[in-house]
Amino acid sequence: MEFFSVHNINKTFINHQALTDVSITVNKGSIFGLLGPNGAGKTTLIRIINQITAPDSGEILFEGRKLKADDIFQIGYLPEERGLYKKMKVGEQAIYLARLKGLSKTDALKQLKYWFEKFEIQPWWNKKIEELSKGMQQKIQFIITILHEPKLLIFDEPFSGFDPINTNLIKQEILNLREKGATVIFSTHNMGSVEELCDDIALVNNSKKILDGSIDEIRNTYKTNTYEIEYKSTYDFNKDSLKDFEVLDNYMKNGNSYLKVKLNDTQNTNQLISNLVTQVDIKSFNEIIPNMNDIFIKVVEETNE
Amino acid sequence: MNKISLIILREYLTRVKKKTFLIMSVVGPLLFATLMIAPAWLAQMEDTEEKLIAIIDSSKLFHNTIPETKYLKFDYLDKPNFNTLNTLKKNFDQTDYYAVLYISHIIANKPSVVQLYSNKQPSLAVKMHIANALEKEIERGKLKAYDIEDLDRILESIKTDISIQTIKWTEDGKEKESSVEIAMIVGYLSGFLIYFFIFLFGAQVMRGVIEEKTSRIVEVIISSVKPFQLMMGKIIGIAMVGLTQFLLWIVLTAGIVTIAKTAFFPDLSMKTEQMAPETVLSPGGSTLAPNQPASDQEFDKIKQIFSSISSINFGVMFLSFLFYFLGGFLLYGSLFAAVGSAVDSEADTQQFMLPITIPLILAIVVMMNAIQNPEGAIAFWFSIIPFTSPIVMMVRIPFGVPYWEITLSIILLILTFIFTTWLAAKIYKTGILMYGKKSSYKEIGKWLRYRN
Numbered sequence: 001m002e003f004f005s006v007h008n009i010n011k012t013f014i015n016h017q018a019l020t021d022v023s024i025t026v027n028k029g030s031i032f033g034l035l036g037p038n039g040a041g042k043t044t045l046i047r048i049i050n051q052i053t054a055p056d057s058g059e060i061l062f063e064g065r066k067l068k069a070d071d072i073f074q075i076g077y078l079p080e081e082r083g084l085y086k087k088m089k090v091g092e093q094a095i096y097l098a099r100l101k102g103l104s105k106t107d108a109l110k111q112l113k114y115w116f117e118k119f120e121i122q123p124w125w126n127k128k129i130e131e132l133s134k135g136m137q138q139k140i141q142f143i144i145t146i147l148h149e150p151k152l153l154i155f156d157e158p159f160s161g162f163d164p165i166n167t168n169l170i171k172q173e174i175l176n177l178r179e180k181g182a183t184v185i186f187s188t189h190n191m192g193s194v195e196e197l198c199d200d201i202a203l204v205n206n207s208k209k210i211l212d213g214s215i216d217e218i219r220n221t222y223k224t225n226t227y228e229i230e231y232k233s234t235y236d237f238n239k240d241s242l243k244d245f246e247v248l249d250n251y252m253k254n255g256n257s258y259l260k261v262k263l264n265d266t267q268n269t270n271q272l273i274s275n276l277v278t279q280v281d282i283k284s285f286n287e288i289i290p291n292m293n294d295i296f297i298k299v300v301e302e303t304n305e
Numbered sequence: 306m307n308k309i310s311l312i313i314l315r316e317y318l319t320r321v322k323k324k325t326f327l328i329m330s331v332v333g334p335l336l337f338a339t340l341m342i343a344p345a346w347l348a349q350m351e352d353t354e355e356k357l358i359a360i361i362d363s364s365k366l367f368h369n370t371i372p373e374t375k376y377l378k379f380d381y382l383d384k385p386n387f388n389t390l391n392t393l394k395k396n397f398d399q400t401d402y403y404a405v406l407y408i409s410h411i412i413a414n415k416p417s418v419v420q421l422y423s424n425k426q427p428s429l430a431v432k433m434h435i436a437n438a439l440e441k442e443i444e445r446g447k448l449k450a451y452d453i454e455d456l457d458r459i460l461e462s463i464k465t466d467i468s469i470q471t472i473k474w475t476e477d478g479k480e481k482e483s484s485v486e487i488a489m490i491v492g493y494l495s496g497f498l499i500y501f502f503i504f505l506f507g508a509q510v511m512r513g514v515i516e517e518k519t520s521r522i523v524e525v526i527i528s529s530v531k532p533f534q535l536m537m538g539k540i541i542g543i544a545m546v547g548l549t550q551f552l553l554w555i556v557l558t559a560g561i562v563t564i565a566k567t568a569f570f571p572d573l574s575m576k577t578e579q580m581a582p583e584t585v586l587s588p589g590g591s592t593l594a595p596n597q598p599a600s601d602q603e604f605d606k607i608k609q610i611f612s613s614i615s616s617i618n619f620g621v622m623f624l625s626f627l628f629y630f631l632g633g634f635l636l637y638g639s640l641f642a643a644v645g646s647a648v649d650s651e652a653d654t655q656q657f658m659l660p661i662t663i664p665l666i667l668a669i670v671v672m673m674n675a676i677q678n679p680e681g682a683i684a685f686w687f688s689i690i691p692f693t694s695p696i697v698m699m700v701r702i703p704f705g706v707p708y709w710e711i712t713l714s715i716i717l718l719i720l721t722f723i724f725t726t727w728l729a730a731k732i733y734k735t736g737i738l739m740y741g742k743k744s745s746y747k748e749i750g751k752w753l754r755y756r757n
Binding site (some may be wrong): 014072088097148 | 521738
C-alpha cells in the first residue's frame with residue numbers, strides 16, 4: 001500500500017539541474033533505499049521531502065494527500081551532515097529538539113527515559129555533548145530522530161561513526177520501528193546494508209532516477225543466467241564435456257574446485273548438471289544473483305557513458 | 306509553546322546562564338559607578354583634611370575678614386612683613402600650615418600682588434574661596450571711601466545674582482529648561498551604548514549561526530522549523546539578552562551609586578537626596594562646606610542642574626533607547642546572521658564584515674559631529690538614514706527633536722529592517738546548508754536568486 005510518493009519532481013539551482021522529473025513511491029511499513037553516487041541529487045530530494053527546500057515543480061503525496069507543512073511532525077530526519085550543540089547538556093538538548101518536533105515537555109521526558117534506559121545511557125543525561133565520543137553522540141542523535149514516533153523516518157547514512165556492535169544495534173532498532181508501523185527511507189552507499197534492510201530501492205544518477213523496484217526484482221532482472229558449481233575432482237575431468245557451454249571461470253579455492261558457467265537462452269540447468277554428474281562430484285550448485293554493489297556500478301556506469 | 310518562542314528561550318537562557326554574562330553584568334555597573342563616584346569622592350577626601358593657612362597681611366586691611374569653613378582655617382600673623390614670609394619659607398616643613406598667603410600692602414591699587422605659597426598644589430576651591438573674600442573686602446573698602454550713608458543697606462538692596470538659564474521653546478509653545486552639557490553627556494552615552502550593543506550582540510548572532518553550521522545541527526533543526534524562524538528566534542533571543550544586560554546595568558549602577566553615596570557622602574546625600582546620581586559630580590562648591598547650609602547661589606545651581614536633568618524626558622529617552630536599540634539590532638542582527646551563514650568559520654567573516662562595519666563606524670563619526678551641532682544638516686540626514694539613525698538619533702533626542710523627524714526615522718528604520726531581514730533570510734536559508742564551500746559576494750548574489 002502506498003504511504004508516500006513524489007511525482008515528477010524538478011529542482012534547478014542556478015545553472016545546475018539537481019533533480020529531473022524524479023518520481024518514487026514508498027509502501028507503508030517498508031524500508032526504501034534511496035541510492036546514488038555522490039552529487040546525484042539524493043540529498044536535494046530528501047531536503048524537499050523534509051520541506052527544507054521547495055521543488056520547482058512536481059507533487060508530493062503523504063498518506064495519499066498533498067504534503068502539508070504540519071507533516072514535518074510526522075517525519076523523523078537524520079541528515080548525513082549532522083551534529084548537536086556541543087556546549088549543551090544531553091538531556092536539555094534532547095528535550096529542546098523534541099519540543100521543536102511538537103512533543104510536549106512531559107511526553108519528551110517520558111520518551112527519553114524509555115530510550116535512555118533501553119540503550120543504558122542514563123549517566124550521559126547531564127553531560128555536555130562535547131564530552132561524549134562520536135559514537136555516543138550518534139546514538140543520542142538517533143534517539144532524537146525517532147523520539148517523536150514519526151510515521152516516516154529518513155536516515156541518511158545512519159551507520160557512519162558506529163562500530164559493528166552499535167551498527168547492529170541501530171539496524172535492529174530500525175527493523176523494530178518498521179515492525180511498529182513506521183515507514184523508512186534509507187540512503188546509504190553501503191550496499192551490504194541495503195540488501196540486508198531494504199525492500200525497495202530507487203537509484204538516482206545525474207539528477208535522474210535510473211532504476212527502481214523491489215530488491216528481489218532488480219537482482220533477478222540483472223542476473224545473467226550464470227551458475228556456480230562447487231565440485232570435487234576426484235577423477236579426471238574431461239573439459240570437452242562442457243564444450244557447448246560458456247565457461248567463465250574454473251578455479252581452486254581452499255581445496256575446493258569451482259566452476260562458473262553461463263547458460264544461453266536455449267540451455268537449461270538440467271543439461272548442465274547431466275553433463276557434469278558423469279565427470280565430477282558436485283557439492284553445490286547455485287545461481288549467481290548479482291549483488292546490489294555490482295548492479296549499482298553497472299547501472300551508473302552505463303548511464304554515465 | 307510555539308516553536309519560535311522555544312528558540313528564543315533557548316538562545317536567551319544559554320547566554321544568560323553563561324559566566325561571561327554574569328561577569329559583564331557586575332563589572333559594567335562597578336565601572337560606571339566608579340566613574341561617577343570616584344572624582345567626587347577624591348575631591349571630598351582632599352577637603353575633609355583641615356587646612357590651616359597663615360596670612361601675612363602687609364596691607365592690614367583684611368584682619369579676620371576671610372570667612373572660615375569647617376576644613377579651612379586662617380591664622381593672621383602678628384608681624385606681617387616680608388621677613389616673616391622668608392622665615393616661614395625656611396621653616397615651612399616644621400609648621401602646621403597648609404599654605405602661606407601673602408598680601409602686599411599695595412593690594413588696593415594692584416590686585417595681582419596676592420601670593421599663595423605652599424609646598425603642595427593648593428586646590429582651586431581654596432584659591433577661589435580666598436580670592437572671592439579679598440575681592441569683596443576691597444570692593445567694600447572702595448565703596449566706603451565714597452562715604453555714602455546707609456551703605457550696607459543700599460548694598461543689601463541692590464544685591465543681585467544672575468545666572469543664565471537656557472530655556473528651549475518647544476513646538477507646542479511650552480518652555481523647557483535645558484542644559485547643553487548634560488544633554489551632550491546623555492546623548493553621547495546612549496549613542497555609544499547602542500553602537501556598542503549592536504556590535505557586541507550582533508557578533509554573538511554571527512557566532513551563534515557559525516556554531517550551528519559548524520556543529521552541523523542546523524539541518525536537524527530546520528527539519529523541524531523554518532530557517533527564518535531559527536534566524537529570527539536567534540536574533541530576538543540575543544536582543545533580549547542585550548536588553549537584560551542593559552537593564553541590569555542601569556539598576557545595578559543606580560544601586561551601587563546610591564549605596565556609595567550614602568557611604569561616602571552622608572551629608573551630601575541628605576541634601577540632594579532627590580537628585581539623579583550624576584549630579585553628585587557637579588556641585589563642586591557644595592562639597593567644600595558640606596556642613597554649612599549651602600548659599601542660595603549654590604542651591605540654585607544644584608536646582609538648576611537638577612531641573613535640566615529632569616528637562617530631559619527620561620521616559621522618552623528610555624523608550625527611544627529601547628526602540629532604536631531593537632530597530633538597529635534587528636537591522637544589523639539579520640545582516641550578522643547572513644554573514645555567519647555564508648562562512649564556515651569565524652576567520653572567514655572578515656571579507657563580509659565591511660558592509661556592516663562601515664555604516665556603524667560612520668555613525669560614530671557623525672555622532673561626534675551631531676553632539677556639537679545637533680540641529681545641523683549632517684546630524685539631521687544621518688538621523689533619518691536607517692543605517693545610522695539608531696546611533697545618531699539617540700544623540701539628538703536629549704536636545705529635543707521634532708516629532709515628525711523621529712516618526713520619519715522610525716518608519717524608515719522599520720521598513721529597512723524588514724528589507725534587510727528579508728534579504729538576510731534569503732542568504733541565510735541557502736548559506737546554512739553550504740558546507741565547505743568558499744563563498745564570495747558573487748556566490749551570495751546567486752543565492753539571492755534561488756527559489757527556495
